[in-house]
Amino acid sequence: MAVPGYEVTEPQLRCVLPFEAAPGEVRLLRRAVVKQLSRWGVPMAADEAELLVTELATNVFKHVGEGASATLILEQRGERLRLEVHDKSQTVPSLRATDCDEECGRGLHLLAALAVDWGTVLTAVGKAVWCELSIGSEQGCRRIERAVETLKCYQGPSRGAVLQGKGRDVALEESAVELIADLLHWTASRGLDPDDVLDRAQMHYEAEADVA
Helix, strand or coil: CCCCCCCCCCEEEEEEEEECHHHHHHHHHHHHHHHHHHHCCHHHHHHHHHHHHHHHHHHHHHHHHCCEEEEEEEECCCCEEEEEEEEEECCCHHHHHHCCCCHHHHHHHHHHCCEEEEEEEEEECEEEEEEEEHHHHHHCHHHHHHHHHHHHHHHHHHHHCCCHHHHHHHHHHHHHHHHHHHHHHHHHHHHCHHHHHHHHHHHHHHHHHHCC
């Protein structure tokens, strides 16, 4: 059964990867995703896809249970890459306040920040959490739009809704610093090297700037 979220309009590349919710399996799943994207000729999407797959798979581990059976589905459709994780729980995740200490809340904010779109749908046997990344020419503009949207949310309603003009720009800049710092804490908590993540992000930025 197709999961809602996009209209079927053209042939697709599709890969189905069953996995069990365990730390070792998540590492193997990330490697499999990187290899598959390389085969499809879209290695530029690998870093973001790895982060999103890690979050989606880890949420199964935390909220469905260790060893739970799940399935990751990758689809390339035009200029979008779609990731779906299916599990057997019908508990739907939701975004929490950005000052929440629970890592699951932070993880979903990361999902919302990186993805062009995302959502959750109940299935006959559980649920599917899906998200989409841009892998085409719209990626650069969408990155800027997505950053502004994320920073407005990160400011909180008490700040973002009031400030205008130069004050708004300063507030967005401050929020950008706070968001980057929180993302570095998040990468460290996942056992990643924050400096390495920054270097990879810089490489992506420079590569896309050269193309533009």
